[in-house]
Amino acid sequence: MIDEETRSPCLYPLLYVMSKLRLKSLSTQQSNLNALKFWYAFWKEKFNENFCLSFYKSKYNAEIFIEEIDSFFIYLENNSKHDDGLIRIKKPLEVNYTTISKKIQDIIKYLIFLIDNFFRRDVEESKSKHSFIRRQILILQNKSEQFARVSSSNSNVKQFKSLTERMKDSFLEIATPSTPVNSNPKNVFKDSATQFRNFLIARLLINYGLRVGELLLLSINSRTLNRYSGNTSLTIEDTQDIEDYRSPKPRIKNEQSKRRIEISRDDYNLISYYIENYRPDNAKSDLLFLSLQYPFPPLSYSSIKKMFNIWDKQFRELYPNYYDSKYTDSIDKLSAHVCRHTWATLMLEYAHITAMNSSSSHEIAISQAIESLKKAGGWSSNSLMVSRYADRYLSERANSTNISRIKNHGKVL
Incomplete structure (x- = not known):
């Protein structure tokens, strides 16, 4: 972020990027800095400073x-215009409160960074005040999340973002490649190489919960076989390939994302079969999934987005009831x-x-299950995202x- 008057980087956002955001994905950095831009514009408009x-x-x-x-919330509601005389009577229908809430949450992370790094805590009174202010910030954060959940649609009932077991089986069925013996008329991709590559992508995403960025960073050397136990696994890591010119460039989300996940022998064999029979031999890149x-x-x-858009259209045509909002287990999009x-x-x-x-104890069991899920999915130990991803089961x-x-x-009365 650059100050328009001095043409210099804004100090505290720069420190925030260097301290907290530099190891995040480019999309996360962009989202956070975009929220900061709105905050700084709001502050400048209101205080002229x-x-x-x-x-x-x-x-x-x-x-x-x-x-x-x-005031910042109302500013975002009012299409980024500040007015001291403006009060909220009712929610504007055209406002996306999920987007607003995300901006608020990104700003609160930044404000917590400022409190933790610049608030004076060298005396007992300051320590107590620091704790109080931090609690106030977290209360605001929780309120913004709750408001988004209630206001994000005209209905208070949300659709889940996960497939049921039956939906999952139906999806893998339309993604299954044709064989010389059995043709699959549900598979919309024509040639066998594309069918097999896409089917393998679907299997890895749904069986192991890989993020798209993690999938795109897999190389032909990511699969490993333990000679003693016979276990097979995938190594998830950043390639640091300076010749990777994809935009945006796939990156590991955080340090916890760097992990080795055990995979089934069937999936290991499918990866090997794809490399030996369908992946181009004369490709310059070592990455696993290529055009x-x-x-x-x-x-x-x-x-990947284009691939899933094609699957989504086919899935919607074959199974329209999966998208029907009158059913509580319906989905919005594949x-x-x-x-x-x-997977979660x-x-x-x-x-x-x-x-x-x-x-x-049910409480102990669910706590153990969530910790296991965090490790397998590459979430940090203090992440709250697990309950959001697995909200269908919960x-x-x-x-x-x-x-x-x-x-x-x-x-019974």
Whole structure:
């Protein structure tokens, strides 16, 4: 971010990038800095002063921005226009509150960074005040998330972003490649090489919950075989390939994303078969998934999105009831990200059942299952994203528990 008057980088956003954002993906950096741009524009319009200067002049007093969060929310609602006389009577129908909430949450992360790094805590009173201000910020964050969940649509009922077991099987069925013996009329991709490559991509995404960026970073050397145990695995890591000119360039999301995941022998064999029979031999890149058209460039984010758009159209035509909102288990769209949600849901269910076999406490079992899911999915230990990805299972589990309670303790009048 550049100050328009001084033509120099804004100090605190620059420190934030260097300290917190530099190891994040480019898309995450862009999203966070875009939110900061709105915050700085709001502050300039309201106070006619750069936020960095205001924060410095206040001697790093966090209270100057806490009381402005609500005003910033209204500013975003009002199409980025500040008006001191403006109050909210009702929600404008055309406003996307999910987008607004995301901006608020990104700003709050930045403000927490400022509090933790610049707030004076050398005396006991300051320590106590720091804790109080941090709690106030977190309360605002929770409110923004709750508001987005309620306001993101005209209905208070949301559609899940994961497939049921039956939907998953239906998806893999339309992705299954034809063989010399059996043709698959549901597969919309024509040539066998494309069919097999795309089927392998679908399998890896839905069986192991890979992020798209992680999938696109797999190389022919990512698969490993343990000579003693016979276990097969995939190594997820950043290639650091300076000749990777894809835009945006795939990157590992965080340090926890660098991991080795065990895969089934069937999937290991499918990868080997793809490399030996379909992946172009004369490709310059070592990356696993390539275009099958010369000069065989690596697949990009847009390639995966286009692939899933084709699958989504076919899936919608063959199984329209899967998209029908009158059913509680309907979906809105089939995408690569939905595959990660699906994996998280099915993985959490299996891990929870397994943990229950060795624990008498439901709370302990679900906690163990979530920790297992975090490690397998490359989430940090303090991440709250797991419950969002696996919300289908958590919701169904809660409803099932409630129905059991009613059956066991309820009375029929």
